[in-house]
Amino acid sequence: MSSLLTLQNAGLYRDGKWLVRGVDLSIRKGEIITLIGPNGSGKSTTAKLALGIRRPSEGTAQRQENLRVGYVPQKLSIDWTLPLSVERLMRLTGSLSAASMDAALDRTGVLHLKKAQVQNLSGGEFQRVLMARAIARQPDLLVLDEPVQGVDYSGEIALYELIADIRKELDCGVLLISHDLHIVMAATDSVVCLNGHVCCQGSPSAVAQSSAYQQLFGPRTQSALAVYEHNHDHTHLPDGRVMHADGSITEHCHKHDGHHHAEEARNA
Amino acid sequence: MLDDFFTRALVAGIGVALVAGPLGCFIIWRRLAYFGDTLAHSALLGVALAFLFQLNLTISVFLVCALISLLLLGLQRRATISSDALLGLLSHSALAIGLVCLAFMSWVRVDLMGFLFGDILAVSKTDIAIIYAGGLITLGLLAVIWKSLFASTVNYELAEAEGLKPEVANTIFMLLMATVIAISMKIIGVLLITALLIIPAATARRLASGPEQMAVMAAASGCLAVVGGLFGSLEWDTPTGPSIVVVALLLFILSFAPIKHLVRYRSSAQKGAADG
Ligand SMILES: Nc1ncnc2c1ncn2[C@@H]1O[C@H](COP(=O)(O)OP(=O)(O)OP(=O)(O)O)[C@@H](O)[C@H]1O
Ligand SMILES: [Mg+2]
Ligand SMILES: [Zn+2]
Ligand SMILES: [Zn+2]
Secondary structure: OOEEEEEEEEEEEEOOEEEEEEEEEEEEOOOEEEEEOOOOOOHHHHHHHHHOOOOOOEEEEEEOOOOOEEEEOOOOOOOOOOOOEHHHHHOOOOOOOHHHHHHHHHHOOOHHHOOOEHHHOOHHHHHHHHHHHHHHOOOOEEEEEOOOOOOOHHHHHHHHHHHHHHHHHHOOEEEEEEOOOOEEEOOOOEEEEEOOOEEEEEOOEEHHHOHHHHHHOOHHHHHHEEEOOOOOOEEEOOOOOEEEOOOOEEOOOOHHHOOOOHHHHHHO | OOOOHHHHHHHHHHHHHHHHHHHHHHHHHOOOHHHHHHHHHHHHHHHHHHHHHOOOHHHHHHHHHHHHHHHHHHHHHHOOOOHHHHHHHHHHHHHHHHHHHHHHOOOOOOOHHHHHHOOHHHOOHHHHHHHHHHHHHHHHHHHHHHHHHHHHHHOHHHHHHOOOOHHHHHHHHHHHHHHHHHHHHHHHOHHHHHHHHHHHHHHHHHHOOOHHHHHHHHHHHHHHHHHHHHHHHHHHOOOHHHHHHHHHHHHHHHOOOOHHHHHHHHHHHHHHHHHO
């Protein structure tokens, strides 16, 4: 099946450094990809490359034509000078029937806030509204940059379940960004671990298989979350340098550094 | 009817206010007040060029403003200095060049006060035709780009990711700004155009709960200011621009009065009545 979007060896160079480099990524219909990595590792940048908000300085980013995108950016601050209600925000980038607006707001549990001004919403409420806005568009591709930030724990589980449901309903692709390095959404088909480059990738294993986590979570949580086991052949040192499996240390870890490991990780 | 200079000024002023209101909202939302000033100041260069090349004044001002705004867009992309420094540089150099050019053309007698502060007597029938033609085009284009311009005002990246074309909308918006400045120059004067853009919009912000509503309210309060200002100007023989701005300011101050509660109270009372 053809991909909704494909990044090939994509990288972005800004202000004298590579924000991210050598990313290969493709998302098909109905597929959920989770991007994880520490702060500043280039997750949001990768999403922007994928969305076409940034043009790659190296490699290519291709999207299917007329791809309908629903995007929840990591940060969105709404200026106080803007008179903007939740209702109007829902119609920001396209028209929407009253029924589908209500349905989407209801699914994220914020229907009662429809008339509220967005500046008055709490962090978690606002995040739920953004999520509702993105799914109400019935997108082919959902790009969610840390959509559960500020959402309480049970709400987080509910939103993950919602994302999985939406994927089934719309058969859309999902690019989900999370900074949790070990626990990912269970419905994830594939995890990509970033740190300026792709460190490792693979699929998560159910919580049930990991006894350590099994005790930590209740039964509902178990089905919504999964554990991701990293498979690194190198370590990122605190000073930004990289130590490879053979003990050698280089300034960066990119394809041309000669220690690339994506192959092994994929086979593992 | 249009034979009376005062009627002409009223008709022209209302035309200007109708366009300035909605555009002024974007100036407030995007914090572009300084940009408006820059364009307005460069209008004087347009005036000088109009005399030099025997062009229509409004069109010449539009061309200079359009050029400056496109220049600004281009320079911002290369940004080696901050955009407010860039604006200050363009603004004052255009103003200075305009003034110097005018001073050199000793054969033309320019009513500088009129250009700086507006002149109620200066509005001709041709001006009215230009104001309404330009105004209609501006409002029409604004309606076309509204969704994409507003979405990119809320969040540029979101608008771009979801398939709107914010860059196109931004460029058109710059040209619309140039138009509104060109057509409002005679009524309000170069120095105070930004005030006519901003103050009615600020008044509307206090009362409106949605962007479209705010645009309409800004246009309405701009019209009120123009009417009040022109009558005041006639009555007390004050320059039109400052008179209009003073009335606009009074309306803004008035918007702090508990009008809003009154409106709210009435609408909720009506709602209650409808529900009951
Ligand atoms: N426009 C920009 N210009 C220069 N550097 C940038 C720009 N945007 C991001 N960066 C830098 O690029 C790196 C990656 O940023 P990015 O936002 O992609 O990280 P992230 O993985 O999303 O982090 P977080 O978990 O904190 O959201 C950071 O070091 C950041 O400082
Ligand atoms: Mg990020
Ligand atoms: Zn790595
Ligand atoms: Zn990893």
